[in-house]
Amino acid sequence: MKITRIAVHQVDLPLREGRYSWSGGKSVSVFDSTVVRVDTDEGLTGWGEVCPLGPVYLPSYAAGARAGIRELAPALLGQDPTGLELLNRLMDRTLKGHPYAKSALDMACWDILGKAAGQPLCTLLGGRYEEDFVLYRAISQRSPEEMAENVAGYREQGYRRFQLKAGSDVKTDIARIRAVREVLEDDDILVADANTGWLMHEAARVVRGVRDVDVYIEQPCASYEECLTIRRRTDHPFVLDESVDGLSMLLQAHADGAMDVANIKISKFGGLTRARQARDLCASMGVAMTVEDSWGGDIITAAIAHLAHSTPTEFLFTSTDFNSYGTVSIADGAPTGVDGRMRASEAPGLGVEPKLDVLGEPVFEVS
Ligand code: MG
Numbered sequence: 380m381k382i383t384r385i386a387v388h389q390v391d392l393p394l395r396e397g398r399y400s401w402s403g404g405k406s407v408s409v410f411d412s413t414v415v416r417v418d419t420d421e422g423l424t425g426w427g428e429v430c431p432l433g434p435v436y437l438p439s440y441a442a443g444a445r446a447g448i449r450e451l452a453p454a455l456l457g458q459d460p461t462g463l464e465l466l467n468r469l470m471d472r473t474l475k476g477h478p479y480a481k482s483a484l485d486m487a488c489w490d491i492l493g494k495a496a497g498q499p500l501c502t503l504l505g506g507r508y509e510e511d512f513v514l515y516r517a518i519s520q521r522s523p524e525e526m527a528e529n530v531a532g533y534r535e536q537g538y539r540r541f542q543l544k545a546g547s548d549v550k551t552d553i554a555r556i557r558a559v560r561e562v563l564e565d566d567d568i569l570v571a572d573a574n575t576g577w578l579m580h581e582a583a584r585v586v587r588g589v590r591d592v593d594v595y596i597e598q599p600c601a602s603y604e605e606c607l608t609i610r611r612r613t614d615h616p617f618v619l620d621e622s623v624d625g626l627s628m629l630l631q632a633h634a635d636g637a638m639d640v641a642n643i644k645i646s647k648f649g650g651l652t653r654a655r656q657a658r659d660l661c662a663s664m665g666v667a668m669t670v671e672d673s674w675g676g677d678i679i680t681a682a683i684a685h686l687a688h689s690t691p692t693e694f695l696f697t698s699t700d701f702n703s704y705g706t707v708s709i710a711d712g713a714p715t716g717v718d719g720r721m722r723a724s725e726a727p728g729l730g731v732e733p734k735l736d737v738l739g740e741p742v743f744e745v746s
Contacts (some may be wrong), residue, residue: 380495382460384418384746385452385484387445390737392430392676399704400520400545402576410674413443414709417447417460418746423494425460425708425734427486428477428678430701431648436574437621437647437673439479444583445742446482452745454566461495463652475712478624478649479673485650486682486729493728498687500721500730502628506653509691511722513568515534515540515669515697517704518546523558531562537718540568540598540697545585546576554737568697572597575621579605586613595640598622607637618642618669618696624655626660631666640696645672645682654686662694671699677713683730684714687725688723709737739746 385722392410400406414428417424434440455474466488470481493500501507516538518526531542535585537588543559545552556571563569571594577585582599586609597618599609610617620642623629632638641661646653654670656666661668670687672679679700687698700716702708 380423380459380461380491381420381457382417382455383420384744385448386416386418386741386744387448388414388416389445389742390707390738392674392707394704395706396423396704397518397555398520399517402520402574405433405435410705412709413441413444414678414733415483415487416733417484417742418431419459419460419491423491425487425490425494426729426731427483427490427676428675428682429681430673430675430679431479431646432673437479439646439673442443443477444483447474447477448484449551449743449745450474450483451480456745463488463492467650468603470665478653479646482650485550485652486645488522489651490728491590498726499723499725500682500728501688502652504651504685504689505659507688507689507723511720512690512692512695513540513697513721514538514700514716515568515718517542517699518544518559520544523551523554525547526555527558527562529715530559534562534567537720539719541565542570542572544574544734545571546573549581549584549588549611552585556589556592556594560594562693568595570595570597571619571725572618573599575601579608580611583612588616589638597642603632603637604630607635610637616640620644622678624648626657626714628697629657629660629664629666633666635651636668640667640669642669642671643719645679645686651682651686658686658690662691667694667696669696669697672701675701677702677704677708677710678729678731679732681710681724681731684721685729687721697712707737710732
């Protein structure tokens with residue numbers, strides 16, 4: 380089988396809540412998502428998606444994803460889309476770095492592999508664990524009272540795990556954590572994600588200020604070394620996200636005892652091929668994971684579901700149903716969260732049928 384055409388679509392994904400805010404006053408109202416279609420000479424078509432969390436979360440941005448795909452696509456024409464490792468090595472030889480630009484192409488080729496094999500990706504990624512898997516709800520940064528109210532609302536929808544967007548001033552962040560923990564039950568899980576927003580002295584004050592509260596601390600500071608410093612002076616369970624973007628960082632963080640949970644985002648690692656390697660390494664090392672992506676619509680939600688559902692249950696800390704955050708559906712067949720849980724499709728490949736009328740004409744194509 381050979382790749383004959385790669386087409387790239389751009390789609391806007393507005394937020395149901397109007398705005399998603401996190402540390403340092405950063406926010407997004409409409410996500411700029413990129414959808415990739417890969418056609419083959421055997422009539423199979425694969426779909427992928429990449430959606431950065433705006434341009435200032437990770438070193439990635441929407442126009443950069445499309446520029447990277449434009450650079451990569453000609454090299455992929457004529458290649459077998461089912462040889463994923465070979466294909467990823469070819470992408471690495473064609474464009475150094477830029478994992479997020481490779482992510483949607485890799486995802487689309489996995490979709491083709493699944494369709495060719497007649498198997499859902501979940502099976503090809505390791506097998507389906509249990510009936511469904513657990514989701515978390517990200518709580519956009521607002522006042523402590525509003526965040527507690529939002530958590531209570533999402534709890535009524537069935538969510539039991541919550542990730543608060545913290546990373547602003549110390550007093551308010553402590554108030555946020557306390558206000559939200561108040562509305563939760565003992566078994567519910569609360570994560571305060573500072574998204575690199577605290578300096579070390581601020582993080583030290585926050586973890587001391589909530590010492591009696593059952594809360595996980597996620598990526599308090601900008602650098603790995605700063606996070607490690609805070610890790611060593613708190614007994615809260617600790618999640619690393621922005622700092623771990625490859626296997627060598629995961630190995631180092633594990634060797635340093637720097638994390639209890641790692642956040643595995645598909646596009647941060649460069650696609651399902653690399654995210655799966657990271658996932659399997661973490662499971663081998665005894666590190667639990669949040670399995671997700673930076674953001675996305677139905678196609679990314681489907682890909683997350685396959686990777687999450689094929690993660691051993693005890694290692695899956697949480698996952699995300701991003702398609703429930705937006706107002707625009709870009710594909711049929713994508714899973715939806717129910718009572719704070721989700722299951723991967725049983726259809727071959729990703730199991731999605733993109734809505735061509737929503738995607739519109741491609742912004743460019745290579746054939
Ligand atoms: Mg995070």
